Amino acid sequence: xxxxxxxxxxxxxxxxxxxxxxxxxxxxxxxxxxxxxxxxxxxxxxxxxxxxxxxxxxxxxxxxxxxxxxxxxxxxxxxxxxxxxxxxxxxxxxxxxxxxxxxxxxxxxxxxxxxxxxxxxxxxxxxxxxxxxxxxxxxxxxxxxxxxxxxxxxxxxxxxxxxxxxxxxxxxxxxxxxxxxxxxxxxxxxxxxxxxxxxxxxxxxxxxxxxxxxxxxxxxxxxxxxxxxxxxxxxxxxxxxxxxxxxxxxxxxxxxxxxxxxxxxxxxxxxxxxxxxxxxxxxxxxxxxxxxxxxxxxxxxxxxxxxxxxxxxxxxxxxxxxxxxxxxxxxxxxxxxxxxxxxxxxxxxxxxxxxxxxxxxxxxxxxxxxxxxxxxxxxxxxxxxxxxxxxxxxxxxxxxxxxxxxxxxxxxxxxxxxxxxxxxxxxxxxxx
Amino acid sequence: xxxxxxxxxxxxxxxxxxxxxxxxxxxxxxxxxxxxxxxxxxxxxxxxxxxxxxxxxxxxxxxxxxxxxxxxxxxxxxxxxxxxxxxxxxxxxxxxxxxxxxxxxxxxxxxxxxxxxxxxxxxxxxxxxxxxxxxxxxxxxxxxxxxxxxxxxxxxxxxxxxxxxxxxxxxxxxxxxxxx
Numbered sequence: 001x002x003x004x005x006x007x008x009x010x011x012x013x014x015x016x017x018x019x020x021x022x023x024x025x026x027x028x029x030x031x032x033x034x035x036x037x038x039x040x041x042x043x044x045x046x047x048x049x050x051x052x053x054x055x056x057x058x059x060x061x062x063x064x065x066x067x068x069x070x071x072x073x074x075x076x077x078x079x080x081x082x083x084x085x086x087x088x089x090x091x092x093x094x095x096x097x098x099x100x101x102x103x104x105x106x107x108x109x110x111x112x113x114x115x116x117x118x119x120x121x122x123x124x125x126x127x128x129x130x131x132x133x134x135x136x137x138x139x140x141x142x143x144x145x146x147x148x149x150x151x152x153x154x155x156x157x158x159x160x161x162x163x164x165x166x167x168x169x170x171x172x173x174x175x176x177x178x179x180x181x182x183x184x185x186x187x188x189x190x191x192x193x194x195x196x197x198x199x200x201x202x203x204x205x206x207x208x209x210x211x212x213x214x215x216x217x218x219x220x221x222x223x224x225x226x227x228x229x230x231x232x233x234x235x236x237x238x239x240x241x242x243x244x245x246x247x248x249x250x251x252x253x254x255x256x257x258x259x260x261x262x263x264x265x266x267x268x269x270x271x272x273x274x275x276x277x278x279x280x281x282x283x284x285x286x287x288x289x290x291x292x293x294x295x296x297x298x299x300x301x302x303x304x305x306x307x308x309x310x311x312x313x314x315x316x317x318x319x320x321x322x323x324x325x326x327x328x329x330x331x332x333x334x335x336x337x338x339x340x341x342x343x344x345x346x347x348x349x350x351x352x353x354x355x356x357x358x359x360x361x362x363x364x365x366x367x368x369x370x371x372x373x374x375x376x377x378x379x380x381x382x383x384x385x386x387x388x389x390x391x392x393x394x395x396x397x398x399x400x401x402x403x404x405x406x407x408x409x410x411x412x413x414x415x416x417x418x419x420x421x422x423x424x425x426x427x428x429x430x431x432x
Numbered sequence: 433x434x435x436x437x438x439x440x441x442x443x444x445x446x447x448x449x450x451x452x453x454x455x456x457x458x459x460x461x462x463x464x465x466x467x468x469x470x471x472x473x474x475x476x477x478x479x480x481x482x483x484x485x486x487x488x489x490x491x492x493x494x495x496x497x498x499x500x501x502x503x504x505x506x507x508x509x510x511x512x513x514x515x516x517x518x519x520x521x522x523x524x525x526x527x528x529x530x531x532x533x534x535x536x537x538x539x540x541x542x543x544x545x546x547x548x549x550x551x552x553x554x555x556x557x558x559x560x561x562x563x564x565x566x567x568x569x570x571x572x573x574x575x576x577x578x579x580x581x582x583x584x585x586x587x588x589x590x591x592x593x594x595x596x597x598x599x600x601x602x603x604x605x606x607x608x609x610x611x612x
Contacts, residue, residue, distance in 0.1 A: 020607045055591035
């Protein structure tokens, strides 16, 4: 009798995808395989594993059974064909670029990226003779005119950091498709619960899993996931014979798994940007409650944004969940009007006093943690002008979109009234 | 297979087939039965070049205990087995014909498989073989289209998962020995 077929929902896959309890022990929780290496069945099998003729575990720098659960689970939630976990989100990005690009290639990227990403794209990729052109991500014309004959990829963030701009994924994916290049999307702030970029036509999506996927501020990790639809036959880095594997053509041999196999078996293997199995386990604990946490994150974030927008001591709030934000409509389309829980606002301060006002505000907060992270279950805050960007002058800060009065929040899961109380008392302390 | 039916999850990714075609030519129960019950697999278009996809599949299947019979007009020996010029020439029964040829050659391969009384035929990923598949279906063969026999084995044996791939298998049941 034929087995009836069923499509399992997001929350079920959050808890089950990628983990079938094993034959011997049947452990219900995902076991942590804290081991560097795996004993081979016999010399022939070992040889076949090294030639990629068998799927299996060799060494944790390349693959690990705990990490594989995290990878398959994220792939399932992103509607991807597979995923590769990495040491961090920065590593996920770098592994993606190193797999796709070679010297002389170009990339077009959003100018509204996390500052660390801008640095990686500008300076580190430049050392590899890869040039990146930055564009205003909200203007499709700019993307289009920046694409040249050597452009091999487009790159942006679903929800930009820290100004909250929303990437218009659908036309951007169509543009990428018409030029036969992949669209890569950092989906860290949205998470697959709020947006799945591959469903809108993106080729690759990646995460700093350190943030909302992990969700508890315990572990650094990253992951990249690929749709399995892109035709790489004209893409030399994926479809030309690989000297590292006896002339293997990854695209011809592995088809829709070609990019991911190459990313794992060449780029992660050779750069060593692997994740620890224990971190993969800790990140999985976060993934198992992703939808529940994200619902609360966005509810709290929306309430905090509304509160700040009406506060006399606040000059501006940039959250695409608010109707006055320029990408409010795009936020309705791509994230159901709930654009994550990280956003920026400006403290109202007299001219010349903005930077000092930001410092006073940070000092007065009681329950927001002052640190350089986002996506923790706890609420977080940072004042870029006195920390990450403190070496820049006020004019330079304004030019790079991080004005001296700007505060970035990552709204956590605490009692909402406590968060509003804390912000209110700190704003009063700032203006006193 | 343990007790009861297999996992109820649907397998939808990475195919060009329509929903209706998937039901006919990617039936999960059929795929799992063929992987479980087949012992001798004739691979039409198995290359003698170790870098080719067909060799990756054949090497894998041999390692998993299947006998792989090369069908290749160049003759000679591939992976330790004598190569036969076509399906009709294979002098012993085969359980499954696995096809690595372009779509235009597939009807002829299907006709030979039907004539030889082979119970099942499998056309690999991205082969445009709908006509050949329908022909074999009408003749009563079990037919799989637009799937890779290695990937499917890896999916149900649990090893594809180790490569971080989305197997689409969702179940809270303990894994059975062998194929899930």
